[in-house]
Amino acid sequence: MSDKQNIDSIKEQSNEIKQSFLSSAIVDISTYIQLADTKVSIIMGSLVALTAGIISCYELIERLVNKLKPCTWTGTIFIVLALFYMLSVLMVFIFGILTIRGHESIINYKSKWFLVNSTKEYFFDTYLQDIKAMTDEDIIENMAAELYKLNDINRQKSKTMKWVMFFFAIAIVTLFIVGFLLMNINI
Numbered sequence: 001m002s003d004k005q006n007i008d009s010i011k012e013q014s015n016e017i018k019q020s021f022l023s024s025a026i027v028d029i030s031t032y033i034q035l036a037d038t039k040v041s042i043i044m045g046s047l048v049a050l051t052a053g054i055i056s057c058y059e060l061i062e063r064l065v066n067k068l069k070p071c072t073w074t075g076t077i078f079i080v081l082a083l084f085y086m087l088s089v090l091m092v093f094i095f096g097i098l099t100i101r102g103h104e105s106i107i108n109y110k111s112k113w114f115l116v117n118s119t120k121e122y123f124f125d126t127y128l129q130d131i132k133a134m135t136d137e138d139i140i141e142n143m144a145a146e147l148y149k150l151n152d153i154n155r156q157k158s159k160t161m162k163w164v165m166f167f168f169a170i171a172i173v174t175l176f177i178v179g180f181l182l183m184n185i186n187i
Contacts, residue, residue, distance in 0.1 A: 012136075015136040015137075015140060018140050019136075019139065019140060019143065022143035026146060026150060029147065029150040029154050030150060032154050033153060033157060036099060036158065037099065037157070039161065040096045040099045040100055040161055040164050041096075043096065043164055043165070043168045044093060044096045044164075047089055047171060061182065064182045064185050065078070068185065077181065078181050081174050081178045081181070085175055085178060088167045088168075088170040088171040088174060091163070092167045095161075095163040095164045095167065098160045099157050099160040099164060103153045103156050103157060104153070105150075105153055107145060111146060112130060112134065112138075112142050114146075115127070
């Protein structure tokens with residue numbers, strides 16, 4: 001085997017390794033993005049279930065709340081915590097929707113991975129010709145651009161997901177404190 005063949009073989013193996021790495025990374029980051037959406041959906045669903053449970057016990061809660069005097073420490077703490085719970089539930093849903101909604105990462109690169117033009121402007125035959133004309137380096141470049149975009153989207157979702165988890169924790173802690181206050185009221 002000549003030196004040129006060895007160099008070509010090494011370059012081809014290097015490209016295969018790069019493509020394999022990028023492909024694995026794209027799958028991993030896509031999974032992280034899906035898991036973020038799933039976590040947030042579960043948190044939002046559990047808050048709906050908790051709120052439905054609270055509403056189903058409306059009569060008992062109403063009797064207990066009627067026993068509270070608003071000008072006492074217990075009454076004031078109850079009112080503040082109830083407002084805190086409602087605010088935290090609202091914030092969970094605001095940040096939850098911000099997490100689940102579609103995100104995009106704008107970079108100055110025209111990838112073949114996703115169509116940026118409508119199919120009326122960019123026909124399938126043209127797309128197919130563009131794909132067939134791609135070199136290994138073009139494919140690696142496209143994969144790297146998409147991995148970059150997915151990492152940016154994951155970063156965006158992670159930021160809002162952290163706020164969802166923070167406000168969910170506040171809601172749960174507040175609910176337990178309110179429950180403890182209501183349990184200590186004499187009926």
